[in-house]
Amino acid sequence: xxxxxxxxxxxxxxxxxxxxxxxxxxxxxxxxxxxxxxxxxxxxxxxxxxxxxxxxxxxxxxxxxxxxxxxxxxxxxxxxxxxxxxxxxxxxxxxxxxxxxxxxxxxxxxxxxxxxxxxxxxxxxxxxxxxxxxxxxxxxxxxxxxxxxxxxxxxxxxxxxxxxxxxxxxxxxxxxxxxxxxxxxxxxxxxxxxxxxxxxxxxxxxxxxxxxxxxxxxxxxxxxxxxxxxxxxxxxxxxxxxxxxxxxxxxxxxxxxxxxxxxxxxxxxxxxxxxxxxxxxxxxxxxxxxxxxxxxxxxxxxxxxxxxxxxxxxxxxxxxxxxxxxxxxxxxxxxxxxxxxxxxxxxxxxxxxxxxxxxxxxxxxxxxxxxxxxxxxxxxxxxxxxxxxxxxxxxxxxxxxxxxxxxxxxxxxxxxxxxxxxxxxxxxxxxxxxxxxxxxxxxxxxxxxxxxxxxxxxxxxxxxxxxxxxxxxxxxxxxxxxxxxxxxxxxxxxxxxxxxxxxxxxxxxxxxxxxxxxxxxxxxxxxxxxxxxxxxxxxxxxxxxxxxxxxxxxxxxxxxxxxxxxxxxxxxxxxxxxxxxxxxxxxxxxxxxxxxxxxxxxxxxxxxxxxxxxxxxxxxxxxxxxxxxxxxxxxxxxxxxxxxxxxxxxxxxxxxxxxxxxxxxxxxxxxxxxxxxxxxxxxxxxxxxxxxxxxxxxxxxxxxxxxxxxxxxxxxxxxxxxxxxxxxxxxxxxxxxxxxxxxxxxxxxxxxxxxx
Amino acid sequence: xxxxxxxxxxxxxxxxxxxxxxxxxxxxxxxxxxxxxxxxxxxxxxxxxxxxxxxxxxxxxxxxxxxxxxxxxxxxxxxxxxxxxxxxxxxxxxxxxxxxxxxxxxxxxxxxxxxxxxxxxxxxxxxxxxxxxxxxxxxxxxxxxxxxxxxxxxxxxxxxxxxxxxxxxxxxxxxxxxxxxxxxxxxxxxxxxxxxxxxxxxxxxxxxxxxxxxx
Numbered sequence: 001x002x003x004x005x006x007x008x009x010x011x012x013x014x015x016x017x018x019x020x021x022x023x024x025x026x027x028x029x030x031x032x033x034x035x036x037x038x039x040x041x042x043x044x045x046x047x048x049x050x051x052x053x054x055x056x057x058x059x060x061x062x063x064x065x066x067x068x069x070x071x072x073x074x075x076x077x078x079x080x081x082x083x084x085x086x087x088x089x090x091x092x093x094x095x096x097x098x099x100x101x102x103x104x105x106x107x108x109x110x111x112x113x114x115x116x117x118x119x120x121x122x123x124x125x126x127x128x129x130x131x132x133x134x135x136x137x138x139x140x141x142x143x144x145x146x147x148x149x150x151x152x153x154x155x156x157x158x159x160x161x162x163x164x165x166x167x168x169x170x171x172x173x174x175x176x177x178x179x180x181x182x183x184x185x186x187x188x189x190x191x192x193x194x195x196x197x198x199x200x201x202x203x204x205x206x207x208x209x210x211x212x213x214x215x216x217x218x219x220x221x222x223x224x225x226x227x228x229x230x231x232x233x234x235x236x237x238x239x240x241x242x243x244x245x246x247x248x249x250x251x252x253x254x255x256x257x258x259x260x261x262x263x264x265x266x267x268x269x270x271x272x273x274x275x276x277x278x279x280x281x282x283x284x285x286x287x288x289x290x291x292x293x294x295x296x297x298x299x300x301x302x303x304x305x306x307x308x309x310x311x312x313x314x315x316x317x318x319x320x321x322x323x324x325x326x327x328x329x330x331x332x333x334x335x336x337x338x339x340x341x342x343x344x345x346x347x348x349x350x351x352x353x354x355x356x357x358x359x360x361x362x363x364x365x366x367x368x369x370x371x372x373x374x375x376x377x378x379x380x381x382x383x384x385x386x387x388x389x390x391x392x393x394x395x396x397x398x399x400x401x402x403x404x405x406x407x408x409x410x411x412x413x414x415x416x417x418x419x420x421x422x423x424x425x426x427x428x429x430x431x432x433x434x435x436x437x438x439x440x441x442x443x444x445x446x447x448x449x450x451x452x453x454x455x456x457x458x459x460x461x462x463x464x465x466x467x468x469x470x471x472x473x474x475x476x477x478x479x480x481x482x483x484x485x486x487x488x489x490x491x492x493x494x495x496x497x498x499x500x501x502x503x504x505x506x507x508x509x510x511x512x513x514x515x516x517x518x519x520x521x522x523x524x525x526x527x528x529x530x531x532x533x534x535x536x537x538x539x540x541x542x543x544x545x546x547x548x549x550x551x552x553x554x555x556x557x558x559x560x561x562x563x564x565x566x567x568x569x570x571x572x573x574x575x576x577x578x579x580x581x582x583x584x585x586x587x588x589x590x591x592x593x594x595x596x597x598x599x600x601x602x603x604x605x606x607x608x609x610x611x612x613x614x615x616x617x618x619x620x621x622x623x624x625x626x627x628x629x630x631x632x633x634x635x636x637x638x639x640x641x642x643x644x645x646x647x648x649x650x651x652x653x654x655x656x657x658x659x660x661x662x663x664x665x666x667x668x669x670x671x672x673x674x675x676x677x678x679x680x681x682x683x684x685x686x687x688x689x690x691x692x693x694x695x696x697x698x699x700x701x702x703x704x705x706x707x708x709x710x711x712x713x714x715x716x717x718x719x720x721x722x723x724x725x726x727x728x729x730x731x732x733x734x735x736x737x738x739x740x741x742x743x744x745x746x747x748x749x750x751x752x753x754x755x756x
Numbered sequence: 757x758x759x760x761x762x763x764x765x766x767x768x769x770x771x772x773x774x775x776x777x778x779x780x781x782x783x784x785x786x787x788x789x790x791x792x793x794x795x796x797x798x799x800x801x802x803x804x805x806x807x808x809x810x811x812x813x814x815x816x817x818x819x820x821x822x823x824x825x826x827x828x829x830x831x832x833x834x835x836x837x838x839x840x841x842x843x844x845x846x847x848x849x850x851x852x853x854x855x856x857x858x859x860x861x862x863x864x865x866x867x868x869x870x871x872x873x874x875x876x877x878x879x880x881x882x883x884x885x886x887x888x889x890x891x892x893x894x895x896x897x898x899x900x901x902x903x904x905x906x907x908x909x910x911x912x913x914x915x916x917x918x919x920x921x922x923x924x925x926x927x928x929x930x931x932x933x934x935x936x937x938x939x940x941x942x943x944x945x946x947x948x949x950x951x952x953x954x955x956x957x958x959x960x961x962x963x964x965x966x967x968x969x970x971x
Binding site: 151197265527529538544545548575585 | 804817
């Protein structure tokens with residue numbers, strides 16, 4: 001009988017390599033006479049040409065594989081006493097589903113895969129890891145938007161199998177979710193909070209529940225893709241090892257594995273994921289004296305191996321040219337058009353395509369369906385009274401569409417709650433004054449509510465000032481901001497304003513020459529690190545000195561104030577609070593150096609509705625009191641947070657488009673980006689109501705995430721109002737699709753288009 | 757207190773023997789910035805501290821120590837003339853390691869950490885040190901400290917004293933944390949010295965004030 005061989009899959013060795021070559025090199029170094037067979041499904045996997053490989057087994061692409069036949073083939077190899085080391089995540093799942101356990105198959109089984117699935121990785125509970133907060137990307141967009149805001153727009157979108165994409169904006173998220181869902185043919189994606197910490201990994205080998213070897217790797221250099229380029233590899237800490245052995249026993253784990261985590265500077269370990277195969281850097285570990293692959297084989301076959309000893313426990317990578325093997329061959333050149341202009345600017349193919357494998361992996365799909373939808377605090381975003389008002393208004397609605405409908409009760413509630421909070425908070429150290437942002441939604445309804453609530457009007461032009469005056473606001477109830485506050489130049493500027501915040505030192509020189517322009521004159525501050533085109537930049541010490549000189553000129557002319565406006569909805573509330581802390585320091589310094597007391601502090605607007613209601617106003621008052629005891633009045637300038645969800649847009653379905661298998665994949669509605677210009681800028685809650693049920697008084701239903709795109713009525717490529725909802729298959733032309741969150745800027749920035 | 761060349765192990769002793777400034781390095785106190793005790797310096801210092809705080813915006817980490825890695829974006833490394841005052845340095849584009857370390861100490865202090873000056877002796881090849889010598893010559897006058905030797909260089913750092921008595925050495929010029937394990941090769945760390953008035957633990961080592969600790 002021929003001596004047994006070791007079959008190793010995953011021979012791709014590009015920028016994002018599989019671990020097959022590393023495994024083969026580990027074995028070649030430890031067992032010079034073993035026969036190693038490189039297995040792959042793509043001729044372009046360059047690891048097949050590596051000198052550590054004795055033989056190659058090239059198989060058809062995964063989508064051409066007959067499951068039963070492939071299973072029989074591998075089984076015959078295993079039954080002939082050869083070993084098979086699976087080095088690709090997707091292949092490990094396939095083996096668990098189609099082959100099950102075999103003493104010569106070095107890959108974890110279904111139970112181990114289930115318990116080590118991302119993001120919770122429950123099988124490693126009790127080992128001192130923390131799991132970063134996560135949320136399913138299938139939950140309603142409003143929940144996901146909240147999660148991203150909570151985590152300062154610093155998250156990762158991950159597929160359950162492989163792949164991660166950094167997310168820092170809503171548009172970026174929607175695009176990445178769409179691309180990843182298509183690439184991996186699953187909607188079971190999730191978002192996970194980014195953790196700042198040094199990247200570390202534990203590579204391990206186990207056999208039938210016994211931990212055979214483990215090595216601890218700390219990355220020293222990484223590639224732009226985040227892959228290891230140089231690292232230190234040492235033995236695993238004994239304290240951790242004991243618990244880890246027990247976890248492996250409970251998982252009945254067999255094969256290679258990799259636990260990836262980040263260690264923050266406080267020493268906390270944050271679990272990123274557990275991969276069910278050896279890592280690609282495993283040979284680097286062997287060079288550093290930690291050959292976990294060799295130890296596994298030595299255990300399984302009960303044979304000695306050559307150990308590498310390296311007193312300097314580091315490795316690094318190098319790009320190496322090697323002769324290609326004729327027996328493997330090189331793929332034919334791609335069509336020149338593909339070479340020059342491939343997707344995402346990449347030239348050529350970067351590795352084997354696993355996507356065809358995914359639909360066949362019922363167990364993997366099942367396993368991921370058990371993953372919890374979220375961790376951490378993600379509140380429900382549909383208040384019953386909000387939903388009731390939408391139901392009631394749509395029941396009564398008869399008329400043309402698209403139609404914007406004002407939610408009077410809901411909007412009134414937003415104003416009343418804020419007015420009440422402000423009144424209560426003003427009993428504390430500093431008075432709180434609201435300046436309603438006129439530009440956001442300058443309708444009579446909202447201006448009236450603002451006035452009745454005791455709010456000031458925050459304006460950005462002389463036109464808006466005139467609008468506020470005509471509505472009954474006094475000049476002393478107006479705050480003037482923005483880069484174009486004296487537009488139109490033909491109008492004489494209104495004087496006697498409450499406050500005016502200069503956007504540049506040059507503007508200050510003009511403002512100070514206008515007698516009695518405002519009680520408070522100050523500066524809008526552009527805090528370093530926060531990207532903005534507005535306000536006075538503070539990142540140059542000479543410009544800062546110039547500002548201090550100008551502040552001194554206010555003596556006897558006006559009270560000093562500062563204005564700061566960073567939309568917390570775009571940067572997250574946590575970052576907004578950090579920016580506020582930083583602003584307070586700048587104001588403290590300005591007060592100290594100019595000798596002018598800071599009496600007014602305007603914190604601007606840009607809050608998402610739910611975020612403003614969660615804002616810790618008394619906490620902010622306390623921070624301001626400590627930093628700037630002369631501040632008598634704190635200002636907030638909400639607009640979006642008071643009006644965004646105060647209106648809905650009712651539209652009707654114009655067309656329904658189905659796939660060849662009759663599932664609804666697109667609808668066209670009579671609304672468009674002219675009515676919803678920010679459709680793609682943030683999440684909107686969506687509702688559906690059938691014509692029949694409208695007449696029958698049944699309430700609309702909220703639409704969850706799904707596969708049906710909602711397209712607008714106009715002939716513009718970007719007129720896409722939703723990239724996917726779960727619409728009932730029974731939907732018909734004329735049924736209602738209702739867009740929530742259609743007030744605020746959606747109203748004020750809307751325009752007439754395509755109406756003849 | 758000095759690092760005594762005679763007590764060093766070969767081949768380090770060999771390296772040291774070639775360095776004419778070795779004694780100066782081992783006895784050199786850490787650099788500190790001049791404050792003119794006037795508004796010019798106070799304004800510059802306060803501007804810097806406010807700027808440092810702004811640089812922490814968007815850092816979502818839970819931990820307390822936020823190293824000023826942004827210093828290398830604000831300033832380049834190169835020769836500085838000593839003494840240097842606050843009002844001069846904020847308008848500079850190029851600073852040496854002594855200024856970097858002094859600025860980093862201000863940032864850590866503002867974050868509420870106990871931080872002290874620290875120094876290191878590092879090893880580089882002669883090609884490298886020759887380039888640095890040329891760069892420093894170009895940077896004009898002789899007010900600079902002769903920190904560059906043939907194969908060894910003098911470098912300034914800062915050391916954080918953690919509440920549990922452990923030390924963390926931070927290289928503010930390059931934005932790295934030193935590890936307590938020996939570091940070999942290009943930029944090998946031969947020894948460090950802390951000016952923390954208390955004994956600190958650093959890995960398996962004990963670091964006493966003013967004593968060079970050989971790695």
